Amino acid sequence: MSATFKAASFKAVRTDRELECPDIDAGLVARGVELVTLPEGIGEDALIAALHDADLLLMCYTPITARVIEAAPKLKGIVKYGVGIDAIDIAAAIARGIPVVNVPEYAEETVAEGAFALMIALAKKLLPIGREMDAKGWAWPTPQWLGLDLAGRTLGLVGTGRIGRSMARMAGGFRMRVIGYDPNVSRDAMRAGGQAGDIEKVDDLHVLLQQCDIVSIHAVLNAETLDLIGARELAAMKRTAVLINVSRGAIVNEAALVAALREQRIAGAALDVFAQEPLHVDHPLAALYEMDNVILFPHLTFYTQEAMARLTEDTLARCREILEGRPVLIKSHDPRLRAQRQGVVFGE
Helix, strand or coil: CCHHHHHCCEEEEECCCCCCCHHHHHHHHCCCEEEEECCCCCCHHHHHHHHCCCCEEEECCCCECHHHHHCCCCCCEEEECCCCCCCECHHHHHHHCCCEECCCCCCHHHHHHHHHHHHHHHHHCHHHHHHHHHHHCCCCCCHHHCCCCCCCCEEEEECCCHHHHHHHHHHHHCCCEEEEECCCCCHHHHHHHCCCCCEEECCCHHHHHHHCCEEEECCCCCCCCCCCECHHHHHHCCCCCEEEECCCHHHECHHHHHHHHHCCCCCEEEECCCCCCCCCCCCCCHHHHHCCCEEECCCCCCCCHHHHHHHHHHHHHHHHHHHCCCCEEECCCCHHHHCCCCCEEECC
């Protein structure tokens, strides 16, 4: 840490304080940064008021609109303490020369482990059997509790980036066949991605969906992937197949998913992400709470001790670069971040 940063007087605003990051907060405060934390769901006007004299913005879920960016005259950088950047108006930040950076590598294995845990829980009916045990003290081997083996099943990955490839390696250890749909990854790169079990590239999403026993989504949210899995895609899946989403909720058309589950056109789903978060009991997806073949998880597959330590380290490193006036290291290969030309440097 440079002496300049220690001695300087900076203000940082961190949104979404419900996601507790005590080491990030302490790391900033220890270096003389005035830190303001704001709650989830804060309005645009209140966010603008907090940012009027801020040098640094750390965000996770709160939308950072063009109006917010334009109303922050001192802002030197925006740090997403996480991966997804769809809530930030990056074009507006670029127009003002304000670097935007995320932390793309801290939870690759972690989120893949979470997706794999959800897959096992669905296959083995862990939640409904657990509820039966809580209610009655035992569950006899009747057809309603009959689970599935993963060995020999086909796992389809929608998106084969870092997390998808980690998922493929785990599936290989369970002797699963792994196929993948990702227009941005070549056949050769996908074949090399699985290591323990190669990913077979499928060029047509509907062809992939028709073959899978489990469909697991690992794509970024952008204009091309919004509602990528809708009624037509769900209809292409086997009735015995299940859907897992640990990526972004809006990649799946949630109304179509509720209908498919109600009508038993697919066998189940496990969701860690939702188009609108947090989820409440009166949410449009509330009908899924009572379904034994559905797992709803509160966007926490990333949340482990190790992942949070990595997130803290990388987040503070990016904050230092911004506040010291150095180029900000962009590790992500997302083209929206790679379009930046001012105040950034790109990693491999």
